[in-house]
Amino acid sequence: MTTEQIKTGDGQVTVWLDGPAWDDHAKTATIGKCKFNSAEAGTRLLDKAAALAKSHGATALIGPMEGDTWHSYRLISERGTVPPFLMEPGSADHDKAAFLDAGFNVIASYFSASAALSDLPGPKPQDTDIFSIETWDGTDPDGLFTQVHALSCEAFAKNPFYKPISLDDFLAMYRPVVSLLKQELILFARDSKGDLVGFLFGIPNYAEGPAPASVILKTYASLQKGAGHWLSYQFYVNAKAMGFETAIHALMHDDNLSAVRSGLNGADVFRRYSLMGRSL
Structure with missing residues (x-):
């Protein structure tokens, strides 16, 4: 640049x-x-x-x-x-x-909001054969982020202010946080052929210290209708089982589906951005 x-x-x-x-x-x-x-x-x-x-x-x-x-x-x-x-x-x-x-x-x-995990995940989404949800196995982080890069570029291409990013630059951004990742908070949606159609990237809120009570739903993207709902549902289930108390819905555009989903889950807005x- x-x-x-x-x-x-x-x-x-x-x-x-x-x-x-x-x-x-x-x-x-x-x-x-x-x-x-x-x-x-x-x-x-x-x-x-x-x-x-x-x-x-x-x-x-x-x-x-x-x-x-x-x-x-x-x-x-x-x-x-x-x-x-x-x-x-x-x-x-x-x-x-x-x-x-x-x-x-x-x-x-944009806004960020939080919700008590005691009130989540809400009703289970309807079962489907169109895609399945899997948790990252904790191996090959470069392979993980290579998949995430490809789907992100496709899913976000029509967003305002979108600009492509090279795989090398994308990997350079995420490699420094690999040691902070928890595999239970990184989820994939795959179709019947095994192709990636959605992902969710969550991370503990280490700004609170080494044993945080809150977990951040940082990013999710989907190319398949319904996958986002399933990904967020499984994220809440996993985060709750890990002992987290609060989910943070981070940096959502006021008009996007993530904002709608956050509202449906009873999240309280605590910060706004411009x-x-x-x-x-």
């Missing part, structure tokens, strides 16, 4: 000049790794970043986003009182004001 850093005594930002598509803009850049001493300092840095992106031909700037949605993006718009969880993006309380004062608007909204955009 082509990046440029802007650094002053008041803070710093990094600009990615080859960002994902946004609406009908000819070229979008992104801005991330934002560290502002104040809202006013942030606004000045964001204006500098916008001028830099425009000088390189960008017609829009979105952020916070470290190049694409595979990496860290979004700012916290409503913090609440729940402590940060593992892999959650962070931002200062004044960051949103800095973006708004620099001419950005909210272009997408992605910001500005035409240049």
Whole structure:
């Protein structure tokens, strides 16, 4: 990725000049790794970043986003009182004001929610012969993430702000967390031919310490109707059997099916996030 850093005594930002598509803009850049001493300092840095992106031909700037949605993006718009969880993006309380004062608007909204596992998993989904659910056997993590990469690229291709990622870059992101993985929290849906049609990636919330009480439903994707429901059901069953007390539904778009599923399972929203955009 082509990046440029802007650094002053008041803070710093990094600009990615080859960002994902946004609406009908000819070229979008992104801005991330934002560290502002104040809202006013942030606004000045964001204006500098916008001028830099425009000088390189960008017609829009979105952020916070470290190049694409595979990496860290979004700012916290409503913090609440729940402590940060593992892999959650962070931002200062004044960051949103800095973006708004620099001419950005909210272009997408997200939330995280939690639910007591004592209230889950709810009714068992209807049995099916179309696919089966299996748990990762704990071996060959590169093979695991190679499968997840291929299905993710297909399942997420129509999502807003989608941009492809190479397998090498994808593996580089996930290899550092292999030691944290629990095989019972990584689930696959396979069709009758054994082809992967869905996956769910969960991880203990080690931000609470070495013996966390909460578990994060980080990502799931499905190419087969009904597989997502089965994957989440089995995730709750497994997490409950492992002794976890709370499930965190992490970083869901306000409009997607995950948000609907979270609502159906009685989850309580504890944090909200925004992605910001500005035409240049």
